[in-house]
Amino acid sequence: MRLGGPVCATPTPGPSPQAGGKERGVSDDGLRAGRVDPRRPAGEGGGKAEAPGIWPDAVLAARLLATDPHGFGGTVVRAAPGPVRERWLDLLRAALPPGAPWRRLPPGIGDESLLGGLDLAATLSAGTPVARAGLLAEADGGLIVVPMAERLPPGIAARLAAALDTGTASERGARFGLVLLDEGEGDETVAEALADHLAFRIDLSGLGSAEAARDGAGAEAGSGPAAPDPVGTLCAVAEALGVASLRGPILAARVARALAADRPVGDVEIAAAGRLVLAPRATRLPAPQEDGPEEADAPPADDRPAEDAADPAEGGPSDDVVLEAVRAAIPPKLLDQLLAGGARLSAAKAGRVGQPAASRTGRPVGSRRGDPRRGRLDLLATLRAAAPWQALRRGPEEARRIVVRRDDLRIRILRQRTETTTVFCVDASGSAALERLAEAKGAVELLLAEAYVRRDRVALVAFRGGGAELVLPPTRSLTRAKRGLSGLPGGGGTPLAAGIDAALTVALGVRRSGSRPVIVLLTDGRANVARSGEGGRARAGAEALQAARTLRAAGLPALVIDTGARGEGARAVAEAMAARYLPLPRADAELLSAAVRAAL
Amino acid sequence: MPTFPFSAIVAQDEMRQALLIAAVDPSIGGVLVFGDRGTGKSTAIRALAALLPPMRAVAGCPYNCDPDSPAESCPHCASAPGPRKSHRKPVPVVDLPLGATEDRVVGTLDLERALGAGVKAFEPGLLARANRGFLYIDEVNLLEDHLVDLLLDVAASGVNTVEREGLSLRHPAKFVLVGSGNPEEGELRPQLLDRFGLACEVATPKDIATRIAVVRARDAYERDPEGFCAARARDETAIRKRILLARERLPSLAVPDSALERAAQLCLALGTDGLRGELTLMRTARALAALDGAEAVTDDHIRRVAPAALRHRLRRNPLDESGSTARVERAVAEVFS
Numbered sequence: 061m062r063l064g065g066p067v068c069a070t071p072t073p074g075p076s077p078q079a080g081g082k083e084r085g086v087s088d089d090g091l092r093a094g095r096v097d098p099r100r101p102a103g104e105g106g107g108k109a110e111a112p113g114i115w116p117d118a119v120l121a122a123r124l125l126a127t128d129p130h131g132f133g134g135t136v137v138r139a140a141p142g143p144v145r146e147r148w149l150d151l152l153r154a155a156l157p158p159g160a161p162w163r164r165l166p167p168g169i170g171d172e173s174l175l176g177g178l179d180l181a182a183t184l185s186a187g188t189p190v191a192r193a194g195l196l197a198e199a200d201g202g203l204i205v206v207p208m209a210e211r212l213p214p215g216i217a218a219r220l221a222a223a224l225d226t227g228t229a230s231e232r233g234a235r236f237g238l239v240l241l242d243e244g245e246g247d248e249t250v251a252e253a254l255a256d257h258l259a260f261r262i263d264l265s266g267l268g269s270a271e272a273a274r275d276g277a278g279a280e281a282g283s284g285p286a287a288p289d290p291v292g293t294l295c296a297v298a299e300a301l302g303v304a305s306l307r308g309p310i311l312a313a314r315v316a317r318a319l320a321a322d323r324p325v326g327d328v329e330i331a332a333a334g335r336l337v338l339a340p341r342a343t344r345l346p347a348p349q350e351d352g353p354e355e356a357d358a359p360p361a362d363d364r365p366a367e368d369a370a371d372p373a374e375g376g377p378s379d380d381v382v383l384e385a386v387r388a389a390i391p392p393k394l395l396d397q398l399l400a401g402g403a404r405l406s407a408a409k410a411g412r413v414g415q416p417a418a419s420r421t422g423r424p425v426g427s428r429r430g431d432p433r434r435g436r437l438d439l440l441a442t443l444r445a446a447a448p449w450q451a452l453r454r455g456p457e458e459a460r461r462i463v464v465r466r467d468d469l470r471i472r473i474l475r476q477r478t479e480t481t482t483v484f485c486v487d488a489s490g491s492a493a494l495e496r497l498a499e500a501k502g503a504v505e506l507l508l509a510e511a512y513v514r515r516d517r518v519a520l521v522a523f524r525g526g527g528a529e530l531v532l533p534p535t536r537s538l539t540r541a542k543r544g545l546s547g548l549p550g551g552g553g554t555p556l557a558a559g560i561d562a563a564l565t566v567a568l569g570v571r572r573s574g575s576r577p578v579i580v581l582l583t584d585g586r587a588n589v590a591r592s593g594e595g596g597r598a599r600a601g602a603e604a605l606q607a608a609r610t611l612r613a614a615g616l617p618a619l620v621i622d623t624g625a626r627g628e629g630a631r632a633v634a635e636a637m638a639a640r641y642l643p644l645p646r647a648d649a650e651l652l653s654a655a656v657r658a659a660l
Numbered sequence: 661m662p663t664f665p666f667s668a669i670v671a672q673d674e675m676r677q678a679l680l681i682a683a684v685d686p687s688i689g690g691v692l693v694f695g696d697r698g699t700g701k702s703t704a705i706r707a708l709a710a711l712l713p714p715m716r717a718v719a720g721c722p723y724n725c726d727p728d729s730p731a732e733s734c735p736h737c738a739s740a741p742g743p744r745k746s747h748r749k750p751v752p753v754v755d756l757p758l759g760a761t762e763d764r765v766v767g768t769l770d771l772e773r774a775l776g777a778g779v780k781a782f783e784p785g786l787l788a789r790a791n792r793g794f795l796y797i798d799e800v801n802l803l804e805d806h807l808v809d810l811l812l813d814v815a816a817s818g819v820n821t822v823e824r825e826g827l828s829l830r831h832p833a834k835f836v837l838v839g840s841g842n843p844e845e846g847e848l849r850p851q852l853l854d855r856f857g858l859a860c861e862v863a864t865p866k867d868i869a870t871r872i873a874v875v876r877a878r879d880a881y882e883r884d885p886e887g888f889c890a891a892r893a894r895d896e897t898a899i900r901k902r903i904l905l906a907r908e909r910l911p912s913l914a915v916p917d918s919a920l921e922r923a924a925q926l927c928l929a930l931g932t933d934g935l936r937g938e939l940t941l942m943r944t945a946r947a948l949a950a951l952d953g954a955e956a957v958t959d960d961h962i963r964r965v966a967p968a969a970l971r972h973r974l975r976r977n978p979l980d981e982s983g984s985t986a987r988v989e990r991a992v993a994e995v996f997s
Contacts, residue, residue, distance in 0.1 A: 171764070214758050214799075214802060215757060215758050215760070217758075218757045218758035218798060218799060219757045219758075221798070222755045222757055222798065225702055226706075226755070227661075252697070253697065253798075253799065256697050256698055291872055291875050291876045291879055292872050294875065295868060295871045295872040295875055296868060298871070299868055299871065304696055304697075304698070304864045305696065305697045305698030305699075305864065306698045306699065306700070306864060306865075306871065306874050306875060306878075307697070307698040308698070309871070309875045310874075310875050310878045310879070313875055313878075313879045314879075314882060317879075317882075317883070434761075435761075436761070436762075436763060437768075437769070439769070439826070537843055538843075539843045540843075
């Protein structure tokens with residue numbers, strides 16, 4: 061796939077390929093004059109392809125959202141905290157009809173406060189049940205702002221999604237919209253399961269406060285002729301962008317209708333809806349338009365796989381116009397991501413396990429003070445805590461036999477067996493590696509098949525040529541693993557240091573998420589590519605040893621499987637990382653998985 | 661706003677068939693829907709529940725007991741015999757959110773009454789509310805194993821047995837369990853998979869015409885919900901009648917030996933463990949025959965339900981690339997040749 065000018069305009073700081081995906085903070089760097097807005101095709105792309113820009117679109121989304129919070133579901137706002145985000149939130153809040161609720165979701169909120177139910181403190185002091193509405197019901201008709209949405213626990217995300225679906229929470233009306241403030245860095249993003257329900261996704265990161273100071277364009281005042289088939293066009297655009305979920309086009313149709321208000325929906329509205337709703341969800345690029353001066357007449361879908369080659373004609377010329385307008389609004393980071401060939405990793409997040417301390421299941425190992433709505437009541441411990449105070453608490457008019465205060469409540473501490481994540485770090489270099497790679501793939505699949513029973517996870521990092529790549533993010537899914545593994549190429553030099561670095565990053569992430577990482581490194585230890593991507597055996601070897609020592613310092617358990625015939629290099633690396641060392645030059649998948657199992 | 665009508669759901673034939681079968685015979689033991697997001701899973705379940713006629717329930721009974729024949733295990737109705745007041749209420753669809761505690765699902769000691777009045781009372785959980793309705797679990801693959809285990813157990817027996825916090829009671833919990841999830845985000849253990857009655861795979865429609873039809877239907881519904889539903893009232897009534905008739909017909913429907921033999925052959929050919937495969941296949945085919953208004957179960961019924969009833973019971977071979985649906989279809993072709 062050839063990519064046009066917009067990609068080249070994206071600044072790529074840092075020498076390593078990973079740095080391209082990193083966030084630029086929303087500091088005032090953006091104020092520097094002459095910064096090229098990467099989404100603008102620098103003039104020559106043709107007037108019709110020009111998107112109004114990030115900020116005006118963000119303002120437009122805010123206005124739309126304020127008119128019907130529940131209908132549009134809400135928005136994801138990706139931005140670091142700062143003046144730009146605050147300004148956008150102020151605009152949104154000002155656009156809301158007067159009296160519409162505006163709530164903030166406190167982190168670590170419990171079910172009772174979220175969905176409504178018993179007010180525990182009031183109930184205990186009154187001795188009779190005191191009910192209260194939950195936050196969702198309180199926000200009926202308004203918006204809920206969710207700070208740090210990228211860290212939203214899956215349970216809360218699921219409840220929010222369910223309430224968005226039904227418009228109710230605990231049988232009370234809860235027709236609210238969500239503003240998910242995504243402050244994630246790099247690959248950290250909001251759970252897709254929830255974001256899919258929301259119409260808009262705004263990326264304000266990298267936007268300077270000067271740009272945000274403008275009031276934004278007025279609402280798209282389209283006066284063009286009515287489009288013949290708005291729904292068809294939006295579906296065609298969604299298809300061209302690889303938007304699989306049908307919520308995308310459905311929400312886009314809603315947005316187009318709202319923009320048109322009483323008039324029939326025209327191309328302007330459709331283009332705006334595509335920009336706001338569909339472009340941020342794109343998972344592939346539509347076939348590129350030529351950026352040259354001559355007008356590109358080719359239907360935009362021609363280069364796509366044959367499965368859907370028939371459709372562009374039926375939508376008529378307005379499809380092209382809209383698709384081109386939407387294409388200009390595709391986030392630049394997506395281009396980087398697609399260019400790098402990296403899959404969107406955020407999907408795996410939904411399954412992230414919580415910290416073991418917050419475990420809700422497992423073996424009881426004592427009790428602690430806490431709210432029984434968020435854990436399991438330990439009745440004995442509660443009564444024991446309340447007992448010494450009974451004489452004091454039982455006043456003359458107190459009819460209750462036992463007076464329990466909130467401070468007395470004890471809940472059980474549960475400890476769960478922590479799962480293990482095996483991070484395979486596989487040397488995919490050179491011609492001989494092809495075979496080793498197949499073995500490693502087989503071993504990963506076999507281990508994964510067993511992991512069902514133990515609920516363990518597997519990840520795979522491969523290194524070859526100029527660097528390392530996360531082929532398989534930590535997963536328990538065989539489907540996903542198969543897909544990731546089947547596309548793994550081999551060949552090239554041996555950037556051992558980069559491979560160990562990548563495995564370390566993955567393992568640390570795994571440890572942060574509460575699981576136990578184990579690294580399995582398959583290599584012959586003959587590093588010949590340095591971190592910088594340059595050749596040179598001596599430097600590459602020194603760097604590999606240094607990376608290995610970093611791994612040891614991080615205290616990660618590791619296993620090195622030497623696939624070379626006469627490997628001294630692998631043994632040295634194993635010693636540097638204090639790993640177990642297994643020379644297995646002729647291992648097949650079965651033997652390999654057995655060895656790993658035995659070693660761990 | 662009225663619920664999106666069941667008859668207006670485009671495509672997803674297998675899922676709709678599985679849900680209808682489960683509505684006719686809840687004892688089949690739950691439907692697992694695996695597939696992409698935004699494919700109308702939740703819409704279909706809510707639509708089906710809304711389509712069913714409102715049920716009569718004993719007033720004040722937390723378990724929605726039928727006034728004519730309250731469940732034997734119902735602690736509420738058993739304690740107050742005699743004529744009961746009843747009221748009509750829609751068939752419940754209870755959402756079980758991810759991260760729900762066991763307390764909330766099973767029910768627990770009623771804390772306020774225990775602490776306030778010193779009474780040992782039971783506070784019913786989600787299972788009680790779902791009695792005679794649907795229990796929908798989104799992302800069932802991410803639910804903790806022990807909860808899934810418990811849910812499947814209750815779904816199969818129809819009774820929730822509570823033994824905790826000094827409470828000891830049983831209450832009716834008959835519901836159609838519908839679980840959905842995306843296998844890309846983690847899979848269910850085979851032991852749990854096997855306990856779901858039916859499993860269907862849904863995918864976002866790939867051809868643009870179907871996609872447009874879906875979005876168009878949704879768009880029309882949003883513009884004018886009442887009008888949209890009114891236009892489909894007749895179709896909805898037809899489906900409702902079909903379900904109700906099928907429920908009546910189910911007990912008297914014949915299952916000839918030849919059909920049982922076919923089912924057994926099919927399961928043997930696929931090497932499914934245990935007899936659960938045959939049993940579900942037989943029950944499912946019977947429910948489908950009842951929906952069709954047939955006199956007896958035929959090969960055709962078995963053939964139509966075989967993928968949904970068996971695909972999740974196959975032994976998994978991690979190095980076998982062909983999907984389980986393909987394997988079932990191959991076996992069906994062999995057995996019925």
